[in-house]
Amino acid sequence: xxxxxxxxxxxxxxxxxxxxxxxxxxxxxxxxxxxxxxxxxxxxxxxxxxxxxxxxxxxxxxxxxxxxxxxxxxxxxxxxxxxxxxxxxxxxxxxxxxxxxxxxxxxxxxxxxxxxxxxxxxxxxxxxxxxxxxxxxxxxxxxxxxxxxxxxxxxxxxxxxxxxxxxxxxxxxxxxxxxxxxxxxxxxxxxxxxxxxxxxxxxxxxxxxxxxxxxxxxxxxxxxxxxxxxxxxxxxxxxxxxxxxxxxxxxxxxxxxxxxxxxxxxxxxxxxxxxxxxxxxxxxxxxxxxxxxxxxxxxxxxxxxxxxxxxxxxxxxxxxxxxxxxxxxxxxxxxxxxxxxxxxxxxxxxxxxxxxxxxxxxxxxxxxxxxxxxxxx
Amino acid sequence: xxxxxxxxxxxxxxxxxxxxxxxxxxxxxxxxxxxxxxxxxxxxxxxxxxxxxxxxxxxxxxxxxxxxxxxxxxxxxxxxxxxxxxxxxxxxxxxxxxxxxxxxxxxxxxxxxxxxxxxxxxxxxxxxxxxxxxxxxxxxxxxxxxxxxxxxxxxxxxxxxxxxxxxxxxxxxxxxxxxxxxxxxxxxxxxxxxxxxxxxxxxxxxxxxxxxxxxxxxxxxxxxxxxxxxxxxxxxxxxxxxxxxxxxxxxxxxxxxxxxxxxxxxxxxxxxxxxxxxxxxxxxxxxxxxxxxxxxxxxxxxxxxxxxxxxxxxxxxxxxxxxxxx
Numbered sequence: 001x002x003x004x005x006x007x008x009x010x011x012x013x014x015x016x017x018x019x020x021x022x023x024x025x026x027x028x029x030x031x032x033x034x035x036x037x038x039x040x041x042x043x044x045x046x047x048x049x050x051x052x053x054x055x056x057x058x059x060x061x062x063x064x065x066x067x068x069x070x071x072x073x074x075x076x077x078x079x080x081x082x083x084x085x086x087x088x089x090x091x092x093x094x095x096x097x098x099x100x101x102x103x104x105x106x107x108x109x110x111x112x113x114x115x116x117x118x119x120x121x122x123x124x125x126x127x128x129x130x131x132x133x134x135x136x137x138x139x140x141x142x143x144x145x146x147x148x149x150x151x152x153x154x155x156x157x158x159x160x161x162x163x164x165x166x167x168x169x170x171x172x173x174x175x176x177x178x179x180x181x182x183x184x185x186x187x188x189x190x191x192x193x194x195x196x197x198x199x200x201x202x203x204x205x206x207x208x209x210x211x212x213x214x215x216x217x218x219x220x221x222x223x224x225x226x227x228x229x230x231x232x233x234x235x236x237x238x239x240x241x242x243x244x245x246x247x248x249x250x251x252x253x254x255x256x257x258x259x260x261x262x263x264x265x266x267x268x269x270x271x272x273x274x275x276x277x278x279x280x281x282x283x284x285x286x287x288x289x290x291x292x293x294x295x296x297x298x299x300x301x302x303x304x305x306x307x308x309x310x311x312x313x314x315x316x317x318x319x320x321x322x323x324x325x326x327x328x329x330x331x332x333x334x335x336x337x338x339x340x341x342x343x344x345x346x347x348x349x350x351x352x353x354x355x356x357x358x359x360x361x362x363x364x365x366x367x368x369x370x371x372x373x374x375x376x377x
Numbered sequence: 378x379x380x381x382x383x384x385x386x387x388x389x390x391x392x393x394x395x396x397x398x399x400x401x402x403x404x405x406x407x408x409x410x411x412x413x414x415x416x417x418x419x420x421x422x423x424x425x426x427x428x429x430x431x432x433x434x435x436x437x438x439x440x441x442x443x444x445x446x447x448x449x450x451x452x453x454x455x456x457x458x459x460x461x462x463x464x465x466x467x468x469x470x471x472x473x474x475x476x477x478x479x480x481x482x483x484x485x486x487x488x489x490x491x492x493x494x495x496x497x498x499x500x501x502x503x504x505x506x507x508x509x510x511x512x513x514x515x516x517x518x519x520x521x522x523x524x525x526x527x528x529x530x531x532x533x534x535x536x537x538x539x540x541x542x543x544x545x546x547x548x549x550x551x552x553x554x555x556x557x558x559x560x561x562x563x564x565x566x567x568x569x570x571x572x573x574x575x576x577x578x579x580x581x582x583x584x585x586x587x588x589x590x591x592x593x594x595x596x597x598x599x600x601x602x603x604x605x606x607x608x609x610x611x612x613x614x615x616x617x618x619x620x621x622x623x624x625x626x627x628x629x630x631x632x633x634x635x636x637x638x639x640x641x642x643x644x645x646x647x648x649x650x651x652x653x654x655x656x657x658x659x660x661x662x663x664x665x666x667x668x669x670x671x672x673x674x675x676x677x678x679x680x681x682x683x684x685x686x687x688x689x690x691x692x693x694x695x696x697x698x699x700x701x702x703x
Contacts, residue, residue: 146481169442174443178446213431367519369489
């Protein structure tokens, strides 16, 4: 594949079937990233200036990652205060993927997210207040509390839903892409999902359909190494749960460092363009790691000691800040972004705490298109 | 006016809507080049081309998911699931996605689509290709569920389903595809949520759906001629929305009610209707409501067994006669 400015990670040879104990896997994935950087003809990341991204985009990638980090951390703090009920699935540690994808998308492009969708929703420009309000069941919430954490949706921002049934939204993204193709519209559909999704049937049905219909859809797998509580390697026939399946659908194998926002941004820019040109779908596996458990209820005790700390050495926000500093961005400029994000998140938090709980009038609205719920006369 | 089969009415109904609205597209397994395994969609590919009439892989989740994504973003897809039984392999969309998307998103997401299913028994296909799945669908708030019994209703209700802004499950009965009926020329559009009184009577109300409608009508004829029992036969047509007013009105007149259901007994649509009658028309009744259903068993393949299981004209006649005599 001809690619500009980066090269997908080359794959370190492994035994073909699972078998990694979790700490080995974490190390292996790390090694894979490092080895690839050293051996690639075009180094995929890191060296300042090597990837040609303009200053405004770099600052936006930084701002988005800081925003996602702060907002998710705030969501977690609000759980601890018992102001967020129910469940929630955080993207702490995975911010570079949401930021890089959103920065590469155009207005009008469509996002299809999972229950781990706060970051992808925020990255498309949805207000923090709307998201936190939804988590808190307040009247100012994105869906006024009717959906909750796992179903964040903002059609006006192109966020076409967060889907809580694994795999369901891959065919749905195909359908949205089919509409664009049918109507000759230029938007693309971008579908985010985790490594666990690659073992459900809908993943395979969607990939096949997308390829045979040459749909303008991009499938983005966030491989954070754990399905829910179980390491993905223990339950998957191949080493790379998404990318190793790509060839079955005639697609190139694309694996990238999902903790490097520049790599995500440039990769996505290219595959999005490909889809927009009418040259068909792509499947991209982004290697990353989630800092928290699967959901609010999960303390992630299944993780071997040291693994989290190992990954935090490659923290996407920290790495990006270091890169920008290395590129000559001045510290006060970055600090200003940090402060502004903090102000936004604080203001959103205050607004949500002050907002009334959602109106009980809406219990019976919008079941059917007439706005009501009548199923009989 | 022309005589048309139920099968040909399907193709005519789809063609009517595709001609009217460029946003209507049609997808399913073997529906285009092959014209459908039941030959209900013959000629649509030739008329509308492969851009609008699309053969899919055997991927029921992809079919319903793609239909939903297209519907959410501006198309009005008609998706075919070949045998209604296959709904079980893509049930997520029926149970979790179509019906809940509008509510969960506080009205942001719209899902105007139609899923056509080859429903029901009588064709000796055995337990996995013969089921009536109405009650698999009607339990989800947000869905509409329609089941026509005649060619004219196929066209009219299909048109209404396509024009409806909600997701609609459209149950075609496989054993009715060859049945015939008079259909007027020109555009036909019906309304969802209206039952039809097909035979006026005074002694009891017989409430039926799909293939049970012609059997209820035949039974009513015999009950009148052989036993002097006057049955009012209602075709429910639409389970959601349900025309409860028509049902309660008939019961208020006849004071007795029978449902005739092809589904296995437990949680069949008739149970909901009887429940409504018990709640709202208890004092109209002169006797207990009676449900005539397939027993709670999987459907067998052999003709002698299947015919015993599904309510027959003879069983309907006998059940009503005995109940009315007691």
